[in-house]
Amino acid sequence: MGSTNVSRRDLIRRTAAAGLFAVPAVGALTSCASGGGDDDKVAKGKKTAKNPLAVNEKAKLEFYVFNGGFGIGYAKHAKQAYEKQFPKASVALKATEKIQSTLQPRFNGGTPPDLIDNSGAEQMDMGVLVGKKQLTDLTPLMNAPSYDDPKKKVKDTLRPGVLEMGRFNGDPVWVMYYAYTVYGVWYSQTQLDKLDAEYPKTWDDMLALCAKAKKKGIAGWTYAGKHPYYIPFSLYPFFAKIGGREVLDAIDNLEPDAWKHPAVKAGLEAYYELYKKGYILKGTPGLDHIQSQTAWNEGKALFIPNGSWVENESKKTTPKNFEMRVAAPSGLDSSDKMPFGTLWASGGEPYIVPAKAKNPEGGMEQLRIMLGKESSANFIKQVSSLTSFDGATEGLDLPPGLDSAVKALDKAGKNIVNPRIQDWYVELQKEKIGVSCFGEMMAGRITPAETIKRAQKFTDEARKDDSITHYKH
Amino acid sequence: MQHGKYRFIIGFLIIPVAIYAMFVIWPFVQSIFYSFTNWTGLSPDFKMVGFANFAKLLDDDVFWKSLTHSLVFLLVLPLVTISLALFFAFMINVGGRHRRGAAVTGVRGSGFYKIVYFFPQVLSISIVALLFQFGYNPNSGALNAALDGVGLGALKSDWLGDPDLALWCVMAVLVWCTVGFFVVLFSAGMASIPKDFYEAALLDGANRITTFFRITLPLLWDTVQSGWVYMGILALGPESFAVVQIMTVGPSGGGPDYSTTVLPLYVYVKAFRDGQAAYATTIGVALLVVALAFSAIVLRLGRRERLEF
Numbered sequence: 001m002g003s004t005n006v007s008r009r010d011l012i013r014r015t016a017a018a019g020l021f022a023v024p025a026v027g028a029l030t031s032c033a034s035g036g037g038d039d040d041k042v043a044k045g046k047k048t049a050k051n052p053l054a055v056n057e058k059a060k061l062e063f064y065v066f067n068g069g070f071g072i073g074y075a076k077h078a079k080q081a082y083e084k085q086f087p088k089a090s091v092a093l094k095a096t097e098k099i100q101s102t103l104q105p106r107f108n109g110g111t112p113p114d115l116i117d118n119s120g121a122e123q124m125d126m127g128v129l130v131g132k133k134q135l136t137d138l139t140p141l142m143n144a145p146s147y148d149d150p151k152k153k154v155k156d157t158l159r160p161g162v163l164e165m166g167r168f169n170g171d172p173v174w175v176m177y178y179a180y181t182v183y184g185v186w187y188s189q190t191q192l193d194k195l196d197a198e199y200p201k202t203w204d205d206m207l208a209l210c211a212k213a214k215k216k217g218i219a220g221w222t223y224a225g226k227h228p229y230y231i232p233f234s235l236y237p238f239f240a241k242i243g244g245r246e247v248l249d250a251i252d253n254l255e256p257d258a259w260k261h262p263a264v265k266a267g268l269e270a271y272y273e274l275y276k277k278g279y280i281l282k283g284t285p286g287l288d289h290i291q292s293q294t295a296w297n298e299g300k301a302l303f304i305p306n307g308s309w310v311e312n313e314s315k316k317t318t319p320k321n322f323e324m325r326v327a328a329p330s331g332l333d334s335s336d337k338m339p340f341g342t343l344w345a346s347g348g349e350p351y352i353v354p355a356k357a358k359n360p361e362g363g364m365e366q367l368r369i370m371l372g373k374e375s376s377a378n379f380i381k382q383v384s385s386l387t388s389f390d391g392a393t394e395g396l397d398l399p400p401g402l403d404s405a406v407k408a409l410d411k412a413g414k415n416i417v418n419p420r421i422q423d424w425y426v427e428l429q430k431e432k433i434g435v436s437c438f439g440e441m442m443a444g445r446i447t448p449a450e451t452i453k454r455a456q457k458f459t460d461e462a463r464k465d466d467s468i469t470h471y472k473h
Numbered sequence: 474m475q476h477g478k479y480r481f482i483i484g485f486l487i488i489p490v491a492i493y494a495m496f497v498i499w500p501f502v503q504s505i506f507y508s509f510t511n512w513t514g515l516s517p518d519f520k521m522v523g524f525a526n527f528a529k530l531l532d533d534d535v536f537w538k539s540l541t542h543s544l545v546f547l548l549v550l551p552l553v554t555i556s557l558a559l560f561f562a563f564m565i566n567v568g569g570r571h572r573r574g575a576a577v578t579g580v581r582g583s584g585f586y587k588i589v590y591f592f593p594q595v596l597s598i599s600i601v602a603l604l605f606q607f608g609y610n611p612n613s614g615a616l617n618a619a620l621d622g623v624g625l626g627a628l629k630s631d632w633l634g635d636p637d638l639a640l641w642c643v644m645a646v647l648v649w650c651t652v653g654f655f656v657v658l659f660s661a662g663m664a665s666i667p668k669d670f671y672e673a674a675l676l677d678g679a680n681r682i683t684t685f686f687r688i689t690l691p692l693l694w695d696t697v698q699s700g701w702v703y704m705g706i707l708a709l710g711p712e713s714f715a716v717v718q719i720m721t722v723g724p725s726g727g728g729p730d731y732s733t734t735v736l737p738l739y740v741y742v743k744a745f746r747d748g749q750a751a752y753a754t755t756i757g758v759a760l761l762v763v764a765l766a767f768s769a770i771v772l773r774l775g776r777r778e779r780l781e782f
Contacts (some may be wrong), residue, residue: 100745108517121725124515128748132516225634226722283611285722285729286634295612427747430724439722440730443634467511467529467749 042359050085052144053361053368058088061362062113064103066120067095069309070179070349074379075117078370082362085369089362098122107134112354115363117178119349126175126350126423127469130168136353137172141364147372154371161418162347162388168471176367177347179379180386182308182326182405183233184343189323189400191218191299199327201340203270206330210279213302220279222301223442224289229434231271231442232419234305237344238329239267240417244337249473252420254463259456266332268441268448275444285443290314297322309348311401312384324401326408343412344419347388424471425462432458501761504754514750526755536756538731539739540763542640546647546713546735547767551704554648555697558655561590563685565656566663567671587660590653598650598712602719605646609633609720633721636732643716643733651707655700662696663689698771705767709760714738736760 047054061082065075072095079091094113096102100122106112107124112134118124129135142155142163155163159180166173185199192198195213200206210220224230239247243263250258258264274280281301284292290313296304297317304310311324318324328343353363369375376392379385384402386393393406409416421429433455441451462468508526512519530536565583580586593601608615609632617629633639666689674684690697707713714737718726725742727734736756744753 104514104745107515110517122745125513125746125748128513128515132513132518134516225631226728227724228722229724281612283617283631283634286609286611286631288606291610291612300612426724427742431728435723435728436730439728440636443631443729445636445730467752 040358042362044361049145049150051365053140053365055086055361055365056089056359057086059359059362061089061091061115061359061366063091063093063115063363063366064099064113064117065093065095066099066117066349067097068120069313070379070383070385073382074370074375077378077382078366078375081369081372081375082366085365091366100124107354107356110356112356114353114357114359115366116352116354117349118175118352123350125426126352127168127471129352130174131469134355135174136355136357136360136363137174138166138176138353138364138367139171139173141176141367142173144364144368147368154368157371157390158388159345159347159386159390160414160416161345165347165418165420165423168469174352176351176371177349177388178351178367178370179348180345180388181348182343182345182386182408183306184237184326184328184408185234185303185330186296186306186310186324186326186401187303188296188299189325190321191302195302199325200330203330203332207273207277207279209302210274210277214277214279218299219281219301221274221303222281222284222287222292222295223305224287224292225283225285225439225443226288227430227434228439228442229430230289230305231438232305232422232429232434233307233344234329235267235271235438236419237342237417238270238332239263241329241336241338241340241342242266242332245417248417248419251459252424253472254425254459254470256460256463257456258459259452263337265448265452268451270332272441272448275442280442285439293317307348308385308402308405311399322400324399325404326401327404328408328412338415341408341411341413342415342417343408345409345412345416346418346422348385350423420471420473425468428458428462432462504757507751508755508758510751512751512754513748514744514753515748519751522751526752529752530755530759535731535734535739536759539727539734539736539756540759542734543709543713543736543760543763545640546644546708547705547763550644550647550708551701553644554652554704555655555700557648558652558659558700559690559693559697561586561652561656562659562663563689566660567684567689568681587657590656592653593650594654596650598715599719601646601650602716605642605649606633606720609642634729636729639721639729639733643713643720646716646720647707647712651704651712658696658700659693662693666692701771702768705764705771709764709767710737714741736763 042056042059044054045051045056045059051057063075063079065072072093075093075095079093082091083089097120099116099118099120103112103116104124107129118126142153144154146152146154146157149157162177162180163173165177166175168174187199195209195216197209197212200209206220213220236248239251243261247261247263250261281292281295287295292304293306293310293314294317295301297314297319308326311318328341331340351367353360353367357363370379371387371389373389373392376387376389377396379387380392380396380398380402384399386402386405398406421433437446437451437455437458440446441448446454463470507519509521509523510519511522511525565579565586567578568580611617611629611631611634614632616632620626620628630638632642670688670692671684674688679687713735717733717735717738718741720726721733722728725738725746727738727742737760740753740756740760743756744750
């Protein structure tokens with residue numbers, strides 16, 4: 001080839017350089033670009049006592065379930081119940097682990113399905129969906145008669161806090177949390193028995209027990225070091241127990257002095273003491289949730305902050321005689337504002353009915369069926385977790401962890417706290433406060449004082465950032 | 474035969490170029506457009522906001538951290554990987570002791586090494602990342618156990634859980650799984666260098682180091698340069714995203730305390746977790762600028778006279 005024009009080598013070389021253009025991930029983003037979308041809904045059916053939401057009896061229902069820790073067995077069961085009730089209707093039940101990748105284009109295109117379990121790592125941001133008017137108000141469902149008892153409304157059959165969690169601003173209910181999670185300090189009764197100990201009710205007792213365990217070569221605590229936002233599962237209710245609910249409300253409201261509250265300081269210092277005295281399992285900051293749970297199952301550490309899904313998730317590594325238990329956080333001392341038993345419990349598995357769904361009544365009716373006693377009992381049996389329906393546990397043979405969770409709920413009574421920062425400000429809670437504050441402190445890299453300063457700084461930034469939708473208690 | 478040459482070339486290129494324009498160039502144009510909007514990615518409505526996203530970018534600590542880490546990737550990864558690969562390839566092909574009958578050979582067992590180095594290339598990056606995640610496990614991982622085993626227990630560490638080490642741990646994985654490819658690539662390049670060059674050099678009394686820098690490297694320069702571009706793609710692209718996302722601390726990786734976050738990860742997190750697709754495209758535009766600057770520099774540095782042989 002001549003030396004003046006494009007030679008083969010040059011061509012290849014330039015192509016290679018041009019290939020760099022193809023690098024960034026931007027291209028992938030716009031592939032889900034915006035589109036129009038038609039808004040034709042199915043006709044409503046006839047409202048009767050058996051069909052209070054006036055569901056069209058022949059209309060199809062498209063139901064997307066998140067195929068995660070709870071599997072899809074319970075959804076199949078619910079689908080059958082729906083089809084039994086409306087024999088002419090059919091439910092297209094679809095399962096995916098990737099909620100966002102699957103459904104985001106359909107929201108953008110204006111053709112979302114009728115019911116979505118918006119859960120998992122690829123959860124769509126609920127605040128944005130609400131802000132952009134993409135969801136159906138579920139108030140008709142809340143005011144409909146409940147599935148088993150027509151005299152009671154659905155909203156009166158729910159566990160505490162579930163209805164409020166579905167609200168963002170004002171009265172409309174945008175989200176129905178189906179699972180009910182109990183957070184707290186998880187332990188093995190067998191292990192405590194071996195140490196001849198009971199679950200410590202005060203922090204002094206906690207430290208004493210950890211010291212005792214340390215002598216036997218057992219660590220006091222471990223946690224999901226790679227997901228340090230598990231730490232708040234026991235730390236937040238601890239704050240509330242020391243200083244009252246207002247402490248958590250101030251954090252949720254992103255108040256300018258939320259983290260400067262003495263209860264926050266006391267709580268953080270107590271946890272930091274676990275690190276300083278060497279009561280945290282060595283290497284914990286490098287463990288993920290499964291690895292830390294496994295270490296805990298193997299008896300390397302006594303306590304782990306976690307949620308009630310842990311029993312199902314760690315089934316394979318849990319020894320038979322483990323006797324899993326959950327307890328509310330130990331108190332600090334006798335000046336605590338809330339009694340021992342103060343517990344974090346809240347809804348999980350957020351179900352939404354999109355605003356542009358073709359059959360929104362069907363979506364709500366499916367939820368109404370799921371919130372019935374039979375479906376709830378089935379869920380509890382299949383995945384050993386509670387549902388938002390208050391009850392359905394009677395007569396069931398519950399596994400030890402879930403059984404202790406039910407007892408913990410009973411003991412807590414009204415003293416259930418529900419920090420909303422977790423669903424209102426995901427980035428702030430999980431990444432900024434979770435990883436960069438608590439994670440760093442528990443690894444001993446920053447002091448409680450620095451933690452407070454950082455957390456307050458992140459909170460202030462979030463309050464001032466107008467690209468984030470803000471909420472108030 | 475100059476007449477009609479370009480028409481001939483275009484005739485062949487029209488379909489690939491059209492596809493490239495539609496699936497690469499057009500999305501770029503679109504994303505630059507979206508970077509001036511407030512599109513959430515979760516609903517079809519948005520409005521223009523001018524340079525607001527770019528102003529936010531300048532103030533965003535996490536963005537600057539991601540940018541720094543991506544630049545470190547861009548500098549360190551090609552340098553380390555290509556140096557290592559050149560060394561291995563040289564040892565395999567040329568660096569062996571003189572044996573009778575052949576002036577230049579590889580070290581003993583070089584055929585075997587060539588295959589072994591290529592192994593990681595067969596595994597998908599996500600599997601590699603997962604395997605290394607187990608290896609880095611401070612409690613039961615191979616790395617700490619090995620340190621214990623050889624009596625270096627004092628060097629045990631939290632690896633991915635330690636902000637000072639995490640980024641290096643991640644880079645080590647990328648080096649491990651790409652070095653083999655370049656060993657094979659450079660071996661092929663070295664094989665095409667005529668043996669008499671080496672023989673002449675050896676007769677003149679050159680040692681191995683001199684032959685490497687005076688003969689092998691200059692004649693291999695084109696291949697090295699392509700390798701450099703390819704490593705750049707890898708450092709800014711999906712591979713760096715994958716290892717960081719899978720291996721590191723945090724809800725979507727990048728931790729502890731943002732010590733491992735990289736630009737592609739930050740794009741993903743903003744678009745698909747925080748519902749800020751427009752801001753994500755803004756970060757993407759920044760990534761594009763970095764990529765363009767990198768390719769410009771590589772092409773400029775690489776402009777040398779080529780030896781024909």
